[in-house]
Amino acid sequence: MKNIIPKNKLNNLLSIAVLTLILSLILTFNLEAASSSGELSTMVIYEQELEQWQDQSRLELDLQQDLSSDLNYYLKGALTLESYYQQDQKERDFEFEVKEAYLNYYTDKIDWRLGRQNFSWGSSYNINPLNYFNPIDQGAVDPFQSRKAVDGIRAAYYPNFEWQLTGVITEHAEIDELQSAVQLIRRRWQGYDLAASVFSGNSLQSVPVGRNFYPEVNKIGFDFKGDFSSKNIGLFSEFVYSDYQNSRLKNTNELIIGLDYKFENNLYLLGQYYYQELAPVQSEANQLLILRAEKPFGYFHNWELNLISDLKKGMSVVRPEIIFSLNEGLDLETGAVIKLNQKRKSRLNQLNQELIYLSLSKYF
């Protein structure tokens, strides 16, 4: 079985090359000309199943500088201090992570991006089968909202406003394998944006027929987003067909279709259905229903409610969240992850921990 050795990120030549290049450029050019911003946050989490308290302090810094009219760089780093408290035990974890680091170079028709980056292919909300490159961050409070950046090169060719052709070569997030894809976008066609893509590489998530097994796969994907009816209701869809290069795995289809709408009273509603066939021969398809509502209240504050239901297993996860704006750039956020009708075999159960949290964030 191939691909069983997790890649050693320190040996990732591409990331070292890009970081070295960026650092040398920072030193060459005037650092004072760079624009910086960031977020300082502290969060307390109680994980109900583990009966464990966790506090997390994080400093996130963004640095951006134009080196010339057609060359710039972007750096995003995060310094995290985590402490875990369980009965009498206490653990501390300190981590610095370069979350994104890339160079942009613009020519007349092509925009290049080289380095650690995120891709946002796909029109649907959070769950994007069309994102072939960035795996979901299973350690995050909301795994579906956080994806890990990968090292790679992206070239986007713009012959005119309506068309965009993008080529991507990246390292796989977990193993030493190159991934490649091409995407063609047609914008403003009868009010819709359409995209088609092909991918050749390895599966983004490991397939549970062996440890750290990321099988080779070729994929074809389509997506669209636009409005229908005189009310301008948003309609979006993603479809991906995966052709696995392994006789023990069957080829799969994934489909998302969804609607979204914002009312005059600022209530925003989104609903999407996700059908996911799984590669192992015996496994059944997943069917998820995702509902999201959000609305401002008290002028500066906001509430959000996410519901994810596993229609096959009958389990749901509810994520209520309230964000209070205490002052300019100072937010107090509280929320929870609640499992309803918990089923051990449901993927939702494996991906989500029941918890409550409170966080304070200062943006600067």
Add this chain to the structure above:
Amino acid sequence: MFKKITVFFLILFFFSLQFSLAQELDGDQVLKKVEASRQSKSHQMKMKMELYSSSGEMRSRELNNYRLEGEIERSLMQFTEPADISGTSFLLLDDQANNQEDMYLYLPALGSVRKISGSQKNGNFAGSDLTYNDLSIFSGANFRDNYQAEIISETEKIIELHLKITDPDIDYSYGKMWVRKDLWLAEKIEYYDQQEELIKVITLSNFDKIDANRLARRIEVENVKRGSRTILKLVEVDFDPELDPGIFTTRYLQRQ
């Protein structure tokens, strides 16, 4: 001699009648005059937005607005302050001939451009008391696309109009507009809901004239029901600048 005097007075009467008829505008002609206050085909503006809650708390935002007229109306808004929304950009492409409107949003946290549904225009703009339609008052609105006007009253200085809503995307029941005759600019607009209750008062002030363009440098929007208000201040404005159409593209948004 008497005949000549009679002819002279008849001619004088005829011209004075023509003159007084020219002064009697109907509502739509008044709107046309208000629209004519803006002659530019493009602009770039720097704006400051102050949001006041009913309890008096304040938050502020700063943004740049670029607009270019043509077969497709193009508008780009970029937030520059505060830090938590800085970099957020909004692109609107309105192809009125083909009745097609496309909107794109760039969120720095996502690092990518997303097409957003047209219903996003239903709510308020950036958490303020302004709707997207209200914003066009600053940008030089084509009032006659949205309203039919009738004159309610007229004084030496002010014409009061009743605005019948003709654009189905505007949710007000009707409006009233007070137009200054010396500037041909609105100085106050009121909007009413389906129950005919006053819901919003827009007050324009700090009038200015730049080249052939007349404008208000301050717009205050009071949400009567909610008790909140938003003040939009024009910090800098440049009419008919040489704007590169390339900035009104998803490619440009992606580069932010």
